[in-house]
Amino acid sequence: MKKIRVGLVGLGFSGSLHADAYAAIKDKADLVAVCDIDKEKAKMMAGCYGAKAYTDFNKMLEKEKLDAVDLCIPHHLHSKFVIAAAKAGKHVIVEKPIATTVEEAKKMIEATRKANVRFMVAEDQVHLPAHKLAKELLDKRAIGKIFMARVLSAVYDMPEDDKGWKLDPKNKGVLLDMAVHYFMILQWLIGPIEKVSAMAESVVVDKGKSDFDDNAIAIVKFKNGAIGDVSVTTVVAREPCNRLEFYGTEGTIIVDHSCEKPLMYHSVHRGMETDGWVRPEVEHETYPGYFPLAFRNEVKYFIDCILENREPEFGGKMGIESVKVVEAAYKAVKTGKTQNVK
Ligand SMILES: NC(=O)c1ccc[n+]([C@@H]2O[C@H](COP(=O)([O-])OP(=O)(O)OC[C@H]3O[C@@H](n4cnc5c(N)ncnc54)[C@H](O)[C@@H]3O)[C@@H](O)[C@H]2O)c1
Structure with missing residues (x-):
């Protein structure tokens, strides 16, 4: 070959x-x-x-x-x-x-x-077995009609330590660096994001002098009517956390990458009913150990x-759709108004 x-x-x-x-x-x-x-x-x-x-x-x-x-x-x-x-x-x-x-x-x-x-x-995160399983469950409608998604990604990754390039204004801040992961994953799992509002602040630099952000929360509305929030920070003084929650009319999926079995769900969907929460086996290492996988x-x-x-599947189209949400989110930060994602 x-x-x-x-x-x-x-x-x-x-x-x-x-x-x-x-x-x-x-x-x-x-x-x-x-x-x-x-x-x-x-x-x-x-x-x-x-x-x-x-x-x-x-x-x-x-x-x-x-x-x-x-x-x-x-x-x-x-x-x-x-x-x-x-x-x-x-x-x-x-x-x-x-x-x-x-x-x-x-x-x-x-x-x-x-x-x-x-x-x-x-x-990388669309290639995590836990996220692939979440997609499989959502596609099979195990949790019915999804109405809410929540994401928390909290890490320590100070740009001043060894990544000065992150402070270059062209590279914006944590909405572009971190939230972009979830704008891609959520659109892959749930569908297109239609609107976004956001707030972004910084611990590392004085916001009066720079647009850089290291803490941000974006609230999104999907075209299918579901809502969600994406909270991202790179300045926590603790173990990193990467957690996603999906709520539907017939069940819930929680993916917490700090756990050895990261995905748990329950379902009352016909033919897929669970006896309370179940935690399937998936290939995994607790975050941040999952990176090599x-x-x-x-x-x-x-x-x-x-x-x-x-x-x-994860080509230019998915890439650009996630950056469209980032751009709209930064506009929302500046204007204080919810923005349509165009
Ligand atoms: N998927 C993920 O989870 C993940 C994690 C970390 C970084 N990233 C992405 O990877 C990219 C790099 O981030 P990083 O954390 O690896 O940064 P880094 O600072 O650790 O590494 C970047 C490297 O690029 C080199 N470099 C800079 N300009 C260059 C040039 N003109 N020619 C050749 N080399 C050059 C630097 O010397 C440095 O070694 C970013 O876009 C970031 O978003 C993704």
């Missing part, structure tokens, strides 16, 4: 997880080149994975015979690098968020369409899409 030759760009937190994911599918993909502006990181990762080290993305594109490029770089670089990779005829996977603006995302979708390459947004599933999915010549 042909192996996909991959070049990985950005070797920080997410890049390391992507590299580990390629090592787990050596029968399908070869990580032949790694690139980071930090020469030491590039050398070290190249040594670990038997790849060639680069500090310049364009040079890597020029010198290596790559089939695909994997981008784990700061948000504001996503569009430029995706478009360059597409123009060079490479399949591309880019970390979430697809881009910092809807405008940029449109150009990326157009460039990858024109080049006829596979394009996928690396949203999610990233391995995600990278394998991308490579399989290339090998099997099929369009990734």
